[in-house]
Amino acid sequence: MFKAIWRWIQRFSSPKYFYEMSARLIPWFAVSALIIGVYGLYLGLFKAPPDYQQGESYRIIFIHVPAAWMSLFVYMVMAISAGIGIIWQIRLADMVAAASAPIGASFAFLALVTGSLWGKPMWGTYWVWDARLTSELILLFLYFGYMALQSAIEDQRSADRASGLLAIVGVVNIPIIHYSVEWWNTLHQGATVAKFDKPSMHIDMLIPLLLMALAFKLFYFAMVLVRTRNEALYRDRNRRWVRELITGL
Amino acid sequence: MNWSEFFNMGGYAFYVWTSYGLMLLLLVANIVSPMWQRKKIIARIKRAIKREAIVGAKT
Amino acid sequence: MLKAYYYLLMRDLRLAFRSRHELANPLIFFVLVVTLFPLAVSPTTEALRTMAPGVIWVSALLAVLLSLDRLFKQDFEDGSLDQLMLSPNPLVVLVLAKVTAHWFLTGLPLVLIAPLLGLFMALPDESVEVLVYSLLLGTPVLSLIGAIGVSLTVAVNRGGVLLSLIVLPLYIPVLIFGANAVDVAMDGLPVRGQLFFLAAVLALALSLAPLATAVALRITASR
Numbered sequence: 001m002f003k004a005i006w007r008w009i010q011r012f013s014s015p016k017y018f019y020e021m022s023a024r025l026i027p028w029f030a031v032s033a034l035i036i037g038v039y040g041l042y043l044g045l046f047k048a049p050p051d052y053q054q055g056e057s058y059r060i061i062f063i064h065v066p067a068a069w070m071s072l073f074v075y076m077v078m079a080i081s082a083g084i085g086i087i088w089q090i091r092l093a094d095m096v097a098a099a100s101a102p103i104g105a106s107f108a109f110l111a112l113v114t115g116s117l118w119g120k121p122m123w124g125t126y127w128v129w130d131a132r133l134t135s136e137l138i139l140l141f142l143y144f145g146y147m148a149l150q151s152a153i154e155d156q157r158s159a160d161r162a163s164g165l166l167a168i169v170g171v172v173n174i175p176i177i178h179y180s181v182e183w184w185n186t187l188h189q190g191a192t193v194a195k196f197d198k199p200s201m202h203i204d205m206l207i208p209l210l211l212m213a214l215a216f217k218l219f220y221f222a223m224v225l226v227r228t229r230n231e232a233l234y235r236d237r238n239r240r241w242v243r244e245l246i247t248g249l
Numbered sequence: 250m251n252w253s254e255f256f257n258m259g260g261y262a263f264y265v266w267t268s269y270g271l272m273l274l275l276l277v278a279n280i281v282s283p284m285w286q287r288k289k290i291i292a293r294i295k296r297a298i299k300r301e302a303i304v305g306a307k308t
Numbered sequence: 309m310l311k312a313y314y315y316l317l318m319r320d321l322r323l324a325f326r327s328r329h330e331l332a333n334p335l336i337f338f339v340l341v342v343t344l345f346p347l348a349v350s351p352t353t354e355a356l357r358t359m360a361p362g363v364i365w366v367s368a369l370l371a372v373l374l375s376l377d378r379l380f381k382q383d384f385e386d387g388s389l390d391q392l393m394l395s396p397n398p399l400v401v402l403v404l405a406k407v408t409a410h411w412f413l414t415g416l417p418l419v420l421i422a423p424l425l426g427l428f429m430a431l432p433d434e435s436v437e438v439l440v441y442s443l444l445l446g447t448p449v450l451s452l453i454g455a456i457g458v459s460l461t462v463a464v465n466r467g468g469v470l471l472s473l474i475v476l477p478l479y480i481p482v483l484i485f486g487a488n489a490v491d492v493a494m495d496g497l498p499v500r501g502q503l504f505f506l507a508a509v510l511a512l513a514l515s516l517a518p519l520a521t522a523v524a525l526r527i528t529a530s531r
Contacts, residue, residue: 056259145474180481
């Protein structure tokens with residue numbers, strides 16, 4: 001029984017099978033991301049009323065908050081799939097982890113820059129050592145560390161396992177880092193005038209926010225599949241299925 | 250609400266539109282870069298196939 | 309198992325004492341960096357006191373970071389690391405022995421010299437005491453987390469910058485609570501919370517970091 005499940009997992013996680021399957025999945029994710037994203041943008045830019053305190057500038061939150069959520073979510077996915085890759089030696093999981101890093105880093109970057117653009121009219125300066133922005137910056141550094149380690153080691157397998165272990169260590173550390181930054185920030189209050197997360201958000205603001213978050217997530221799924229396909233092609237470049245596929249193109 | 254008012258964003262036009270522009274830019278970059286990568290990988294494998302065919306023919 | 313721990317610890321200490329001048333380097337670096345700040349910023353007591361906790365803690369962090377290399381580099385290059393991994397003793401215990409040796413050679417000297425730096429930075433007496441406690445709890449964490457980083461990067465050429473890129477973000481909680489404990493102590497406020505947090509982080513690092521380091525060494529060695 002157990003063996004049967006194992007064999008099933010191995011069959012479905014073979015890069016060749018994944019390559020064929022993912023081609024069918026990507027359009028679905030991409031199209032739904034586009035539709036939901038455009039609808040979310042429409043609601044966010046046209047339908048949501050201006051905030052009574054921040055005026056129109058709060059509309060940046062429709063990008064900032066989903067991007068911040070995604071940067072954390074992608075890191076989790078990265079660490080979990082790296083763990084699967086290390087423990088059960090599933091190559092596909094390693095590929096997913098490696099493919100996730102640049103996408104997650106760009107979400108973290110987007111959250112940082114939009115946070116500072118939102119902060120300028122609120123705080124009067126582009127950068128304030130706000131707890132959320134600081135945590136986001138550290139998260140970006142964690143992504144950079146992962147990518148640097150991944151590219152510094154030549155042997156593919158040990159690069160995957162080494163950077164995967166780093167991602168797992170990072171995941172254990174993220175709550176601790178987050179908690180300490182949060183605590184550090186409360187000590188040095190006064191810097192922050194307004195917080196991002198408001199306890200009661202108007203429903204007309206919440207819906208576009210959640211739609212944008214969903215669109216970002218679907219976009220990530222589409223893009224991680226595209227990138228994992230590339231990884232599969234590259235890593236299996238000397239195997240028969242890739243050779244047959246390329247000659248058939 | 251007319252269009253110029255919409256683009257003005259209550260005086261926050263620069264911040265809001267820079268944010269949305271950057272989002273668009275990053276999304277597009279995230280779509281384009283794996284496409285380029287794919288082309289490069291395929292070209293590389295094709296070269297390898299050719300090279301091996303030549304080497305194989307000689308031996 | 310305890311025997312293996314003891315022997316490896318003694319071996320590392322003995323090896324280190326053979327090159328005594330190298331032993332003092334992190335310590336001198338620590339004092340030197342702290343000395344730069346009064347020169348760069350301002351030597352007034354007030355200015356010194358505002359920056360002292362942060363400056364001393366950041367310098368300690370960098371001193372440990374620079375010394376991390378010797379944790380595994382030598383052993384990796386002369387092949388004794390492979391020997392260690394072949395030994396019947398659990399790798400976690402051996403890693404723990406090596407980290408202990410590293411802490412004795414870098415962390416502990418930093419702790420011992422800290423009162424002198426407190427003097428340099430015009431810290432009041434009660435916060436010097438807290439500084440020593442915070443370093444005592446914090447520097448082992450730096451060695452433990454650093455061990456994961458080095459074991460991942462020993463095989464990489466010119467891995468120095470890479471190592472700091474990997475390790476420094478993970479050091480942030482220790483830095484925040486360590487420096488803050490000293491800062492708060494200067495105002496005569498209780499610091500037990502901060503010290504408890506550092507102790508908790510130490511306990512966590514002590515139980516998890518050697519495991520991660522052992523896995524990392526296996527990964528590095530499998531190349």
